[in-house]
Amino acid sequence: MGHSNQQRKLHRHKTRRRTAPGASPGTLTIDPNAPPPQMRLVVYGPDRLVETESPSPEQLSTPPEGQAVRWLNVDGLGDIDTLQRIGAAFGLHPLALEDVVNVHQRPKVEAYEDHLFIIVRMPIDVPAGTTGDLPQQRLETEQVAICLGRDFVVTFQERPGDCFEPVRRRMQTTNGNIRQRGPDYLAYALIDAAIDAFFPLLEMYGERVEELETEVVDRPEAGQIERIHNLKRNLLTVRRAIWPQRDMINTLLRDDSTLIDAHTRVYFRDCYDHTIQLIDMIETYREVSTGLVDIHLSSISNRMNEVMKVLTIIATIFIPLTFIVGVYGMNFDPAAGRLNMPELGWRYGYPAVMLFMVTIAGGLVLWFRRKGWIGRNRL
């Protein structure tokens, strides 16, 4: 439990890191624990692809020649000055910048005069290969802010490490869609990659649901309710990240902004479908999990019933017998009267009483069997 507690501590710490209530809008409040920004600028077009690590301020503010698109990726939000310099270089709105550092935003899209500001969330730290045997940890999601302009895309991530590698690989291919098209397509590709990253996660949860189903039915154990609860809680976290994503993409689909090409919109429709599919999976797993709680509680009751029944049956059989042996343990004086426990002096008194007790025990067992209390599968 120690690890888990520590993780919760971290979580607590983080949630408290936000702009103070009542602060002036546009105020950038930096989490002191946030990693320093690492920038990577990619300038690309149908005919070129130039990558620059930690570009100089000049490189940032100089638009490339020709039809090229600039993609600036920023990992880490730990430095106000850098962020403000980037904001100035690309003309980002102060409220957008505030949302960049306020890392608990829900997915959304906001139109500013000459750029769209998009928030998506992606899962963290789910190694691709692991399935099913993950520890019972709390899931977290990371905020990615995407600023889409006429000829640039700026992405801000909370920390290094993301799910955009496939996009970077596809960008290497000269005649791929990304290289041929504008920044709107890149934005699409990034959003799609973030959404797709939830699929392996949900498949893992799907398997966990299956496992729990088998276990809850076959081997009811005390800790299962907490595992179901943990699963439901993680599903709730994914749900909070995905549901608003649907609205966000829907807004992009219907938006009449000229920043998004009609041709790219077809791809966003595909992306919307994926979101719907995710929501469908989430809601199914949630509903099944809720059913598991019922089964678990019913299993506990059944187990308890089984235990109680076996034990009380044993008790019930022996209670009358113990009474009988108690009777013949009484010290009435047979000499005082003819009716005073003459059995004690009978020749076959002891065997007779033993036989009598066997008969009673057998009768009770038969009665229990007829009532269905002894036997398989009856409650």
Add this chain to the structure above:
Amino acid sequence: MGHSNQQRKLHRHKTRRRTAPGASPGTLTIDPNAPPPQMRLVVYGPDRLVETESPSPEQLSTPPEGQAVRWLNVDGLGDIDTLQRIGAAFGLHPLALEDVVNVHQRPKVEAYEDHLFIIVRMPIDVPAGTTGDLPQQRLETEQVAICLGRDFVVTFQERPGDCFEPVRRRMQTTNGNIRQRGPDYLAYALIDAAIDAFFPLLEMYGERVEELETEVVDRPEAGQIERIHNLKRNLLTVRRAIWPQRDMINTLLRDDSTLIDAHTRVYFRDCYDHTIQLIDMIETYREVSTGLVDIHLSSISNRMNEVMKVLTIIATIFIPLTFIVGVYGMNFDPAAGRLNMPELGWRYGYPAVMLFMVTIAGGLVLWFRRKGWIGRNRL
């Protein structure tokens, strides 16, 4: 449980078979276990009906003469080349083709420039005649992709075997609606057949609900909660397949695409009605199943109460009696004092104490009866 586990394994395996996260849109990822495609081309019109198994590429790409309609049915999605050749021959959009092989789509309709792309789902493996006595298996549905063009219908199924036989039979009749009308009517007939295939399934579930109701009330058993859960889970699967179907057909009804004739729309309205009726059945069975969980839990409690009551009544009657016989088993020396258990030496001491105990037992029984603990149907 072995069979069930294996089935789950299969299920797991399958759900993991999808396009890798972040892959370029339009990428076809083939499940290596998918069966190879089997094609069957039917060219028909009011005056002819020609069927060709495994048509050659030329036959695919040559539009027939006159007013004929081409229906290409593909069973099995295990070969990229074949699929791409078909896509090229009929001018299908790459995103549509991707959805064809991505077999976990929800029912939907998407309009591309010159064709409609429709996903429906149909149940698998429910032999027509079986009712009620089916094993407790997990239901699965199969995806059918329907591409409806100006003069063709292409259908992609995951594997051989479908619910379209009645449509094929009706197609033989020269003056049937199918032969007389265009590809939109064929698409309607196929969608309707897929939806109708859920009716026997739901009727079977309806009967299973009835059976469970009778059993849960009459013969409460430990495994029933799992059977109710399994039923609810299958209903959930059907629900996931049917609910989006409603939206899909609604879109077709309101769509202003010229690919669907106004006359055919009347038939889609009928189809919409069937979907609503299915949804109505599903929701009713779901609600009744949920009520069954309550009854089941209440039955368990009642059974438990009955067991506990009988057993504790027996215990309670004998506890005071055992105390009494214990009293007369004490070894106080009657010789030491007049008050030291003089009963032991009385002439009728033993019969008197036996009578006393019978009286106590009878009194307790009477008291229990008056409190209503002994008798029928009282809790």
Add this chain to the structure above:
Amino acid sequence: MGHSNQQRKLHRHKTRRRTAPGASPGTLTIDPNAPPPQMRLVVYGPDRLVETESPSPEQLSTPPEGQAVRWLNVDGLGDIDTLQRIGAAFGLHPLALEDVVNVHQRPKVEAYEDHLFIIVRMPIDVPAGTTGDLPQQRLETEQVAICLGRDFVVTFQERPGDCFEPVRRRMQTTNGNIRQRGPDYLAYALIDAAIDAFFPLLEMYGERVEELETEVVDRPEAGQIERIHNLKRNLLTVRRAIWPQRDMINTLLRDDSTLIDAHTRVYFRDCYDHTIQLIDMIETYREVSTGLVDIHLSSISNRMNEVMKVLTIIATIFIPLTFIVGVYGMNFDPAAGRLNMPELGWRYGYPAVMLFMVTIAGGLVLWFRRKGWIGRNRL
């Protein structure tokens, strides 16, 4: 339970009687057990009223002279030919005729070129006078199909016996609304009669809810949960029949069809109100019933608690006493040592130990009373 099982069998049998999946639309599938059609034609107008039992085909297809309205009522759907003849005589659409024989439709209205096709449902077999003491039977509803044309109304019922008698009586009055107005008013009157027939039923259910409330609180019994379940299930059936009725009447209210007079629409508004009132009653009873399950489960727990408490109190009082008498039943030899059970030889040993035990029992009773385990109404 035998009767109930048989009833369920019937129910099962019936639900399976529908057009085979994938059959051509417009196919009439007749239930072989359906009663043969009995026709009754009423030709009426402000100045006349002519009724004909089993009219000849000529009578059916000849429109009456003048402004008269024809009302053909058909009881029983057991003959395809008759139904098709009627369909031809009044120009009914094949899809409408298919819906007539497919008796599990939800209430709906569909506009065909020159007639409206309306489905309503009415309750069966609820004798007007009975209240509250009805057996625990499963409720069923009967489908009534109403075809409303320019100068005719055709009604199809599943079997003889309906709730239209009051309409027939009002039709006798020369200056009643029905005689003065067109077929749309007759259709209104019939729909209203079908809806009104649910009121006595729901009032009966209301009373049953009241009874169950009293019983569940005053005399908790094992079978009550099944009675609540049965009630909820019947309410669910009524709900399925009434909810779509609301949409249906709403469609009629807003429809711009010329078949319904603006003046008649005012009456449909009244009818709509009745539907809302029924829905209100249904939802209330459903909610109260759900609350009853909680009370029932709580009552079971309370009863169980009461039983367990009384019994364990008795056990707990006697357990220490039985131990004490056991102590003095030990056979230690007083002669072997001074401390070996000298009490056995004391003069007042027996009375002393009896007094000691009475004290202990009294102390325990007092302690239980102070803890509140003995007394009224405490848990």
Add this chain to the structure above:
Amino acid sequence: MGHSNQQRKLHRHKTRRRTAPGASPGTLTIDPNAPPPQMRLVVYGPDRLVETESPSPEQLSTPPEGQAVRWLNVDGLGDIDTLQRIGAAFGLHPLALEDVVNVHQRPKVEAYEDHLFIIVRMPIDVPAGTTGDLPQQRLETEQVAICLGRDFVVTFQERPGDCFEPVRRRMQTTNGNIRQRGPDYLAYALIDAAIDAFFPLLEMYGERVEELETEVVDRPEAGQIERIHNLKRNLLTVRRAIWPQRDMINTLLRDDSTLIDAHTRVYFRDCYDHTIQLIDMIETYREVSTGLVDIHLSSISNRMNEVMKVLTIIATIFIPLTFIVGVYGMNFDPAAGRLNMPELGWRYGYPAVMLFMVTIAGGLVLWFRRKGWIGRNRL
């Protein structure tokens, strides 16, 4: 319970009093137990206020001179003739009159050609001063029908006694809003008074919820679940009366009828706010009540656990002890062998075995304490 049963009888009787199913629309069915109508006509304007008890038919049908408004209030609906005479005098629609006597209407507004017909509901019999200590009675609401014409307001109540006294008092003030404005303002004032009458009721329920919360936590008792149920049921009754009121006022707000002045609409907006506030209170109390059921059930379980634990702890301590004293009550003959219960003849056998038993008892107590079964607040 007797009073309550009688009240339910009354309730039952009343609900059955409605127009027979299938009766002609506009039929007035009078409840034979309804009190006879008492009329009170108020003619008022900025400059006058004339009240007439039981006005003559002429007084009813003669419109007053000048700009005066007529308010006819009718208490009691027990006489068809009177009601029809009033209907004729003010030109009320037959369907409106039918709704007047059909006293189980939901709040609604209906526009007829030259008058608005409004149904509101007000609570009955809640004496203003009582709070919290009311008996557990079933709440009922009374229907008030308001007909608003160009220069008149007619109100129909089920029985004498209403919540309109404040309105009558305000009417006495010459320069009050009511006297200065038209009939629409009077209608507003009456509706507002009816809605406001629910506030003291809901505040009382709010207090009852608070009391139940305290009691359920501090003194769990068997009858509480029924009290919670009764509270929920009354809240359901209020809810049924208030929710449609919201729609009704909303309709009035948006209605383009010329019968309601734009200036008066501002006041209706205020009235709408009050309804929303009532709904908010109702929903909150309902939700809290539902939570109370959980607490109550949990309290029962906890109490039961406490009882069971104490009792079984006592039993468990004495069970091994009773076994030990049983051992030394065996009658093996020490003379038959050296190993045959030599303890019986030991010098300190008895004290030793007593000490042994004290040790065992103490050990068990310690073990229980360490497991947390003995001590405060642990489950």
Add this chain to the structure above:
Amino acid sequence: MGHSNQQRKLHRHKTRRRTAPGASPGTLTIDPNAPPPQMRLVVYGPDRLVETESPSPEQLSTPPEGQAVRWLNVDGLGDIDTLQRIGAAFGLHPLALEDVVNVHQRPKVEAYEDHLFIIVRMPIDVPAGTTGDLPQQRLETEQVAICLGRDFVVTFQERPGDCFEPVRRRMQTTNGNIRQRGPDYLAYALIDAAIDAFFPLLEMYGERVEELETEVVDRPEAGQIERIHNLKRNLLTVRRAIWPQRDMINTLLRDDSTLIDAHTRVYFRDCYDHTIQLIDMIETYREVSTGLVDIHLSSISNRMNEVMKVLTIIATIFIPLTFIVGVYGMNFDPAAGRLNMPELGWRYGYPAVMLFMVTIAGGLVLWFRRKGWIGRNRL
């Protein structure tokens, strides 16, 4: 509990303080316990900032020269005259003034001819630094009424002390947004501050949820259900304050009133986002809390099971043993027959029976272990 009771009394007292039912609209009903109004007038503009405590009536009614904005803040609503004087000075509508003193309004916005009337709610009495260890108190919220005119903002608070300090501080900065812009921006800043004040509160509730989760799983105790209930109840209070806030801001966003500048609307969008985020937190915590009730009840059952199992296992082992020692305590006379308890006279009778009993006890323990009743974590 004493403190809590007193607090509830206060609560009760307050809720009863509202305008009497049926009172004339616009009536100001003052709570006699309300603190007297304290006024503070701030006149500001880009070039000046003048604050006046308790301004004179002339100062109130004289509009400042130039482009200055007047902000009048009123703490305490305990004096009718003062309020009416303010209302007259700023031209506030009587219905608005009534809503000012009626302090149980839901958040809303209402447009009057020349001013907007806005109600927001803010939390009371949550010291900024406390987290997690707050007493189990009932949360309350305070109503703030904001009147936004062409060149003024008037705010009414129930009592001194608010969450507007940050706004006052920002107002000191000459070139801050507030000083540069009109009264609409001030209104935004105040609303935003009120909403932001809920964040620390909800973060505290979030931590409390985390704590409760850990406790409920690790240390189930009797009082937890009440703590969960209290948490849920407070979340319900916040929910009631926040949900309508969303609608209110949405109305402001879409309103076409000229009182709010297009530029300020961008900031309201930000504010809307915060509300959505709050709602998201509330709903998540509510759902998790509901899950905690399940875990708590399951934990109680598990604990109970554990207790019952250990105790009944001990009982079951000793019951047959006690029977056996009872057998050898019987007083049959070995001399009366060869079969009369010859064991008593055997040489190793006593050790043999002791061994026999050890064997039985061991066998039972083994059987229990194999059934899984003894061991870790099994139910």
